[in-house]
Amino acid sequence: MRERATVVDERPGRVATVPGGTDDAVLRLRATGALDASVHRQVSAAVQRALTEVAARSGLRRIEVDLGAASFLSAAVAGALAHGAHRAAEQQCVLRVINASGIAARVLVISRLWPVLCDRDDVGTRDA
Structure with missing residues (x-):
């Protein structure tokens, strides 16, 4: 039996702001558990x-x-997530998936969404 999935955050309000680069801020969402169609x-x-x-x-x-x-x-x-990336681009923003591995990485590779959702330097983190 799979664990129930939750989309969690690091503060109330469901999103967490984490320092991004030198000047930019990054909004991070962390998803846990089984991300199946029931949590779409x-x-x-x-x-x-x-x-x-x-x-x-x-x-x-x-x-x-x-x-x-x-x-x-x-x-x-x-x-x-791909739809979200498209909507983000319309706002001159970028949406990226990080730390994808195992089945999550395989789904992104097989669906050809890896280059759409993941940065090139994340290639080493997947085991697809």
């Missing part, structure tokens, strides 16, 4: 909240979705 809407809503916060805050231009604690990634959730 929850993941989409978390990405939408992050995009809303990006629009409201100057200097915030990157959203990271940390899949390091995800035990499963469905095609529906991968598609929701």
Whole structure:
């Protein structure tokens, strides 16, 4: 039996701001557990909240979705992340998946979403 998935954050409000580069701020969402079709809407809503916060805050231009604690990634959730990346680009923002490995990385590679959602330097972190 798979553990129930949750989209968690590091502070109230469902998104956490983490220092990004030298000047930029990064909004990070961390997803845990089995990200199957039953949490598709929850993941989409978390990405939408992050995009809303990006629009409201100057200097915030990157959203990271940390899949390091995800035990499963469905095609529906991968598609929701890709849709979020497209919407982020419309706001002159970038949405990237980080720490994808195992089945999550395999789903992103097989669906050809790895280059859309992951930075080139993350290639070494996957084991797909």
